[in-house]
Amino acid sequence: MRSEVEYTNLSGISGPLIFVQGVKGVGYGDLVEIRNGSGEVRTGQTLEVDEEIAVVQVFEGTTGLSIKGTRATFIGKSLEIPTDREMLGRVFDGLGRPIDGAPQVISDLMMNINGLPINPYTREYPRDFIQTGISAIDGMNTLIRGQKLPIFSGSGMPHNLIAAQIARQARLLTAHEEFTVIFVAMGVKFDIARFFIDSLEESGVLPKSAIFLSLADAPSIERLITPRVALTLAEYLAFTEGMHVLVILTDMTNYCESLRELSSSRGEIPSRKGYPGYLYSDLASVYERAGRIQGKKGSITQIPILTMPSDDISHPVPDLTGYITEGQIVLERELFNKGVYPPIAGLPSLSRLMKDGIGEGRTRKDHAQVAAQLFASYAKVKRIRALAAIVGEEELSDLDKIYLRFGNVFEERFLSQGYNENRSIETTLDIGWEMLSILPEEELYRISKEDIQRYYIPQKGDV
Amino acid sequence: MKEASITGRIISVNGPIVKAEGLTEISMFDIAEVGPDRLIGEVIRLEEDLTIIQVYEDNTGLKPGDEVLSFGRPLSVLLGPGLMGNIYDGIQRPLIGIAERCENHTLIGIADTCYIRKGIKIAPLDPEKKWDFKPTVKEGDVVKEGSVIGELQETELVLHKTIVPPGIAGKVAFIVEAGGYSIEDPIYTVIQDKKIYNGKLADYWPVRKPRPFKNKKSPITPLITGQRILDTFFPIARGGTATIPGGFGTGKTMTQHALAKWCNADIIVYIGCGERGNEMTEVLNDFPRLVDERTGRPLIERTVMIGNTSNMPVPAREVSIYTGVTIAEYYRDMGYSVAVMADSTSRWAEALRELSSRLGDMPAEEGFPPYLATRLAEFYERAGLVETLSNEEGSITIIGAVSPPGGDFSEPVTQHTTRFIRCFWALDKILADARHYPSISWIESYTEYLNDIQEWWSERESEWRVLRNDAMNILLEDNRLQQIVKLVGPDALPEDQRFILFCAEIIKNAFLQQNSFDPKDMYCSPDKQIKLLKAIMCFFRKGKELLLGGLELSKLLSLDAVSEMVRLKSEIGNGEIEKIDAFIQRLEYSLNSLKEEVNIPHTPDFSKGKSANKDI
Ligand SMILES: Nc1ncnc2c1ncn2[C@@H]1O[C@H](COP(=O)(O)OP(=O)(O)OP(=O)(O)O)[C@@H](O)[C@H]1O
Numbered sequence A: 001m002r003s004e005v006e007y008t009n010l011s012g013i014s015g016p017l018i019f020v021q022g023v024k025g026v027g028y029g030d031l032v033e034i035r036n037g038s039g040e041v042r043t044g045q046t047l048e049v050d051e052e053i054a055v056v057q058v059f060e061g062t063t064g065l066s067i068k069g070t071r072a073t074f075i076g077k078s079l080e081i082p083t084d085r086e087m088l089g090r091v092f093d094g095l096g097r098p099i100d101g102a103p104q105v106i107s108d109l110m111m112n113i114n115g116l117p118i119n120p121y122t123r124e125y126p127r128d129f130i131q132t133g134i135s136a137i138d139g140m141n142t143l144i145r146g147q148k149l150p151i152f153s154g155s156g157m158p159h160n161l162i163a164a165q166i167a168r169q170a171r172l173l174t175a176h177e178e179f180t181v182i183f184v185a186m187g188v189k190f191d192i193a194r195f196f197i198d199s200l201e202e203s204g205v206l207p208k209s210a211i212f213l214s215l216a217d218a219p220s221i222e223r224l225i226t227p228r229v230a231l232t233l234a235e236y237l238a239f240t241e242g243m244h245v246l247v248i249l250t251d252m253t254n255y256c257e258s259l260r261e262l263s264s265s266r267g268e269i270p271s272r273k274g275y276p277g278y279l280y281s282d283l284a285s286v287y288e289r290a291g292r293i294q295g296k297k298g299s300i301t302q303i304p305i306l307t308m309p310s311d312d313i314s315h316p317v318p319d320l321t322g323y324i325t326e327g328q329i330v331l332e333r334e335l336f337n338k339g340v341y342p343p344i345a346g347l348p349s350l351s352r353l354m355k356d357g358i359g360e361g362r363t364r365k366d367h368a369q370v371a372a373q374l375f376a377s378y379a380k381v382k383r384i385r386a387l388a389a390i391v392g393e394e395e396l397s398d399l400d401k402i403y404l405r406f407g408n409v410f411e412e413r414f415l416s417q418g419y420n421e422n423r424s425i426e427t428t429l430d431i432g433w434e435m436l437s438i439l440p441e442e443e444l445y446r447i448s449k450e451d452i453q454r455y456y457i458p459q460k461g462d463v
Numbered sequence B: 001m002k003e004a005s006i007t008g009r010i011i012s013v014n015g016p017i018v019k020a021e022g023l024t025e026i027s028m029f030d031i032a033e034v035g036p037d038r039l040i041g042e043v044i045r046l047e048e049d050l051t052i053i054q055v056y057e058d059n060t061g062l063k064p065g066d067e068v069l070s071f072g073r074p075l076s077v078l079l080g081p082g083l084m085g086n087i088y089d090g091i092q093r094p095l096i097g098i099a100e101r102c103e104n105h106t107l108i109g110i111a112d113t114c115y116i117r118k119g120i121k122i123a124p125l126d127p128e129k130k131w132d133f134k135p136t137v138k139e140g141d142v143v144k145e146g147s148v149i150g151e152l153q154e155t156e157l158v159l160h161k162t163i164v165p166p167g168i169a170g171k172v173a174f175i176v177e178a179g180g181y182s183i184e185d186p187i188y189t190v191i192q193d194k195k196i197y198n199g200k201l202a203d204y205w206p207v208r209k210p211r212p213f214k215n216k217k218s219p220i221t222p223l224i225t226g227q228r229i230l231d232t233f234f235p236i237a238r239g240g241t242a243t244i245p246g247g248f249g250t251g252k253t254m255t256q257h258a259l260a261k262w263c264n265a266d267i268i269v270y271i272g273c274g275e276r277g278n279e280m281t282e283v284l285n286d287f288p289r290l291v292d293e294r295t296g297r298p299l300i301e302r303t304v305m306i307g308n309t310s311n312m313p314v315p316a317r318e319v320s321i322y323t324g325v326t327i328a329e330y331y332r333d334m335g336y337s338v339a340v341m342a343d344s345t346s347r348w349a350e351a352l353r354e355l356s357s358r359l360g361d362m363p364a365e366e367g368f369p370p371y372l373a374t375r376l377a378e379f380y381e382r383a384g385l386v387e388t389l390s391n392e393e394g395s396i397t398i399i400g401a402v403s404p405p406g407g408d409f410s411e412p413v414t415q416h417t418t419r420f421i422r423c424f425w426a427l428d429k430i431l432a433d434a435r436h437y438p439s440i441s442w443i444e445s446y447t448e449y450l451n452d453i454q455e456w457w458s459e460r461e462s463e464w465r466v467l468r469n470d471a472m473n474i475l476l477e478d479n480r481l482q483q484i485v486k487l488v489g490p491d492a493l494p495e496d497q498r499f500i501l502f503c504a505e506i507i508k509n510a511f512l513q514q515n516s517f518d519p520k521d522m523y524c525s526p527d528k529q530i531k532l533l534k535a536i537m538c539f540f541r542k543g544k545e546l547l548l549g550g551l552e553l554s555k556l557l558s559l560d561a562v563s564e565m566v567r568l569k570s571e572i573g574n575g576e577i578e579k580i581d582a583f584i585q586r587l588e589y590s591l592n593s594l595k596e597e598v599n600i601p602h603t604p605d606f607s608k609g610k611s612a613n614k615d616i
């Protein structure tokens, strides 16, 4: 154990950073306890250290700290939290401290919130289909246990409703296993947190869930810690307790803004849009904490939610997220304006783990081909709509008109469903076939003849 | 363990960059072991008495005053038998070994075999395993650098040749008899002018230093990938360089995996640089099960993996591509053709950017250091078809993925990379969104190897280049016509142009599209590629004649053979391509019968054919 010395010599305060002078024996990444004149305690972490100065980020922010009267104690280890099953059913702040009035969690097991990188050799490739009851997801962008699948949304769109619907309806087809939700709010308003909590309560999941709240009024720097604290608990529950954990992180855009703030107060050279060059690696250190591990029962599935500034998917936050996650569910303004719920965009959405989690014995044999054909045909609808906008619908060929009809029905029947509507995968695929049967048989070139014979519904009047 | 010869102490820590003093005799790129856990680092800069070290492991907890040690050796890769089938992190620590080693540790009360802890030191190659070695020289023989002195079967697929390292030559004073030896056993001794070299089965080589060869040659054989759009339209030669740029989810990794699985190189080095853990797991799961068509052996037996995933320390990402390419050179020097896949070079460039910014370098474009282009050039320059030191032919083909921010190819990494590669396989977001896979754009992609490798194909099909060019022209013409279609719709075009649109659609669906999950279609042999292309072009050529002869377009489009053509790729396997010949015959027959119709002038025909609603 290192002796803990208190330093009182601050040479500066800038944004969320304090500069402590004359330090000895301080380690990079060390945890720091900071006390101001009135004895209030804050937590920080050492970002940089040389023989003279330690640069410390203060998670609660530096408001109310002064150069004189601030005392810093360096604790020779990284930030750790207690982990225990007892944490389920509880509400914590952004740094993992209880805010529900119940006492502090006590556990012998203190875990470093930064976790450790999972050895790819010991990972288990995720393959178990999670039925969310939402056709656009189950049918075309299947969620797999252990996947990281974000929702790319825009302001005002119903990403929270969708995430709550997933949390409520998600289930495995094959087995009944212990399931829990960890909800992580970063920089969102209280009413959004309230909505999730109520929704978890209604479905009876709340007593088995843990909630971490770093709300809009909390210091922004705290948000950098919140997902790490939550994922540390998730890792404990999944890989020690064998539970299946669904982690909902909202809103990752706020998280990234905090990182940008920290980076700029350190005077770092920014890369795109002022975000630091290491945004990719930083996000990866959060998202890669999802998955399955060989020989362990549990899993961590992540659904990060992010709002794309001005609906721009090439903005660094969605862009770098897309480069790390295993697909994305993209919400589309046009569908939303048409009144489609859930407004899940047909083409840019993708689940990369879908391929190994569906098919015979998992969902249904025709699943992959139906999905591929729906994607291809809907892509064609988009092309024809663009053309129709110019030449007028009347000028289109008969086949093109059929495609337009297919497109409209697809949006109204397949994509659209109720907030409480929970469709089985069979229902989803059957609706898919209804849609495809609007098209002439020859158009279904992504589907085997055998499946066409089995599922295709000849239209009345056709021979 | 040997005593460290050079010691110093840390004076500052900023992320993975550590500054130390007192290491007066240390050289650039030497290994430095840092702090109480002796974390592996490398000297990347020397400034007066300051030594700047980049640390390849998680370095939280390091503090000023901590000790730094060095043996005065450069950061190196251990080259020897046992590399095949292994998976390493960026600094060649075996991930399998790490998992096994962690078994005996519990860090925080729970067994954490699944995590990579810092400070673990494990030999890259098993020091105990005995290899069945057969010498090919005898005592008294004169050998030079690159000479083969013996062989062992590393895996069923790979005959491992033990070669005299560069810089060593002389008379063989000692060589073991055939038998079982480990990489630590003495194997041979070479003496020249009193200089004695004691050789073993494995040897270190500095990771940043290219291994020497005699000379470079121009590539002449294609690297067959089994991917139609690549082999037929944008082929790469053995010893060539290619890049795959594309936004997220457009298919870089899928393409790299397909190449690693099916390309006809002897050895594959797959570098996962700053990408997903699950993608490495997928390779680890699939490759032992997938069987090489030519040899019937599991693909893992010819594959080495470097997995420095996005959540592992960033500096190790920077070095991982050098680790990979050094291993590739080692097998090239045995006379093999090696293919290196690096996914993604952008993550490597970003690691470079992050480290250089912590060093306070002045950035050039988008924060990247000014030496980005030089580093990229150096990397791709390590590809090539060469005459090895022992006068054999070996090659390294490098295929690097690039992940441009926002999918915008005008960014620095894509731009600089295009200067050093000769094959550009551009991924297209629009194709990916439409689930047209592989989403490689036939408009933006290019290859400079067409003339080099043409002969190889012409030997199989004399008309190959013509077929390929005609098909390419249809696609280009289609691209031009689509601009008009966007404005006026396809029906406004004359019939011959609508026919082009139609044929382009067939090429896209029946040829370019190739599903990596379809067991019959995931690998397409060169012969099957030729036959499929022939079928399509037969339809195009004959169809064009018929149209000129006055046949109505709708008659052509509604032929049953047309919808059959789209399914050939997934219904006919590589081993039964005579079925495609049979199809072509049927196609010709039905086209010929249409011809008869044309010959009956001015007779309107209402009796046959379906309604013509097929103007794709
Ligand atoms: N040839 C193919 N056949 C079938 N599916 C494909 C093919 N290429 C790509 N895909 C689909 O596209 C998805 C994304 O591909 P991939 O993972 O290769 O993208 P990427 O370019 O590597 O993205 P990132 O930059 O985010 O790593 C795959 O999961 C798969 O569903």
Ligand SMILES: [Mg+2]
Pocket (backbone or CB within 6 Å): B252, B253, B254, B275, B343
């Ligand atoms: Mg990829």
